[in-house]
Amino acid sequence: MVIHHPRTPLDAVMLKKEREDALYLAGGTEDLRLNGPMGEATELIDINGLVPSTIEKREDGLIKVGALVTLQEMIESDLIPEYFKTACRFCSSFEKRNAATIGGNVGARRDDSYLIAALAAADVSFMSITPHGEELKSVSEYANTHCKRLIEYFLIDPDTKGYVHRFGITANTHAAVIAARVGKRYALSVKGSNLVCGNTPDIYKDVDYKDTLEGSAEYKRYLASTVFTLKEAK
Numbered sequence: 001m002v003i004h005h006p007r008t009p010l011d012a013v014m015l016k017k018e019r020e021d022a023l024y025l026a027g028g029t030e031d032l033r034l035n036g037p038m039g040e041a042t043e044l045i046d047i048n049g050l051v052p053s054t055i056e057k058r059e060d061g062l063i064k065v066g067a068l069v070t071l072q073e074m075i076e077s078d079l080i081p082e083y084f085k086t087a088c089r090f091c092s093s094f095e096k097r098n099a100a101t102i103g104g105n106v107g108a109r110r111d112d113s114y115l116i117a118a119l120a121a122a123d124v125s126f127m128s129i130t131p132h133g134e135e136l137k138s139v140s141e142y143a144n145t146h147c148k149r150l151i152e153y154f155l156i157d158p159d160t161k162g163y164v165h166r167f168g169i170t171a172n173t174h175a176a177v178i179a180a181r182v183g184k185r186y187a188l189s190v191k192g193s194n195l196v197c198g199n200t201p202d203i204y205k206d207v208d209y210k211d212t213l214e215g216s217a218e219y220k221r222y223l224a225s226t227v228f229t230l231k232e233a234k
C-alpha cells in the first residue's frame with residue numbers, strides 16, 4: 001500500500017488530481033474498512049494535519065467545523081445544533097465515531113451517509129481547496145458529484161432548528177432512508193439513489209428508487225413519502 005504524506009493542502013489536491021483512484025485518508029474508517037473502496041493499487045493521501053480539526057465560533061456567528069473533527073467531537077460540542085448530533089449518533093459504534101470525521105463522511109458521498117441529509121437540509125457549505133484556489137461549495141451540490149476537491153471546514157448556522165430521521169433494519173445495518181428537515185428545507189438520502197433536496201416534502205417524488213438489500217424501491221418510496229408528514233403530525 002502506498003501512503004503519501006503531502007506537506008500542504010494544495011499538494012494533496014494535486015496528488016489526487018494526478019492519480020485517478022487515490023483516496024484522501026482522514027479517519028480511515030471508510031477507506032480501510034473490509035470490502036471498502038480500496039483496490040489493490042489504490043494510493044492513499046494522508047490529510048491529517050493539513051486541514052482544521054477544531055470547532056470554533058466565528059465573529060459572524062457561524063460555527064466553523066474543521067473537516068477533521070470527529071463525529072464524537074461534534075456530539076460533545078455545545079456549539080453544534082441538536083439535529084446534527086442526532087445524525088452523528090446514526091454511527092452507532094463509539095469507537096468508529098471517535099475516528100470518523102465529518103470531512104470523511106461527506107467526502108465518501110455514500111447514499112446512506114450519516115450526515116449528508118442533515119447538512120444538505122441545513123444548506124451547509126464548506127470551504128474547499130481546488131487546484132485553482134479556495135472555493136465555497138454547498139454540501140447538496142457536492143454530494144452527487146465525483147469532484148476531487150479537498151474539504152477544509154464546514155460553516156454551520158447554530159440557530160437553525162430541525163430534525164433527522166433514519167430507517168434501517170438495525171442501528172448497525174445500512175440505512176434504507178435518511179430524511180432531514182431544517183427550517184423550510186428538506187433532504188432525502190435513499191439507499192441506491194442520488195441525494196434530493198428542496199423546499200417541500202414532495203421531494204420524495206424526485207428520487208429514482210432502486211431495489212437494494214436494504215429494501216425494495218416501493219418500500220423506500222413509501223418511507224420517503226410519509227416520513228415528513230408523520231414526523232410533523234406528532
Ligand SMILES: Cc1cc2nc3c(=O)[nH]c(=O)nc-3n(C[C@H](O)[C@H](O)[C@H](O)COP(=O)(O)OP(=O)(O)OC[C@H]3O[C@@H](n4cnc5c(N)ncnc54)[C@H](O)[C@@H]3O)c2cc1C
Nearest residue numbers: 024026027028029030031101103104105107108113114151
Ligand atoms: C462497519 C462499517 C459500517 C459503516 N457504515 C456506514 C454508514 O452506514 N453510513 C456512512 O455514512 N458511513 C458508514 N461507514 C463509513 C465511515 O465510517 C464513515 O463514512 C466515516 O464518517 C468516514 O470518515 P473517515 O474520516 O473515516 O473517512 P476516510 O475513511 O478517511 O475517508 C473516506 C472518504 O472520504 C474522502 N475524504 C476524507 N476526508 C476528506 C476531505 N477533507 N475532503 C474531501 N474528501 C475527503 C476520502 O477520499 C475517502 O474517499 C461505515 C464504516 C464501517 C467500518
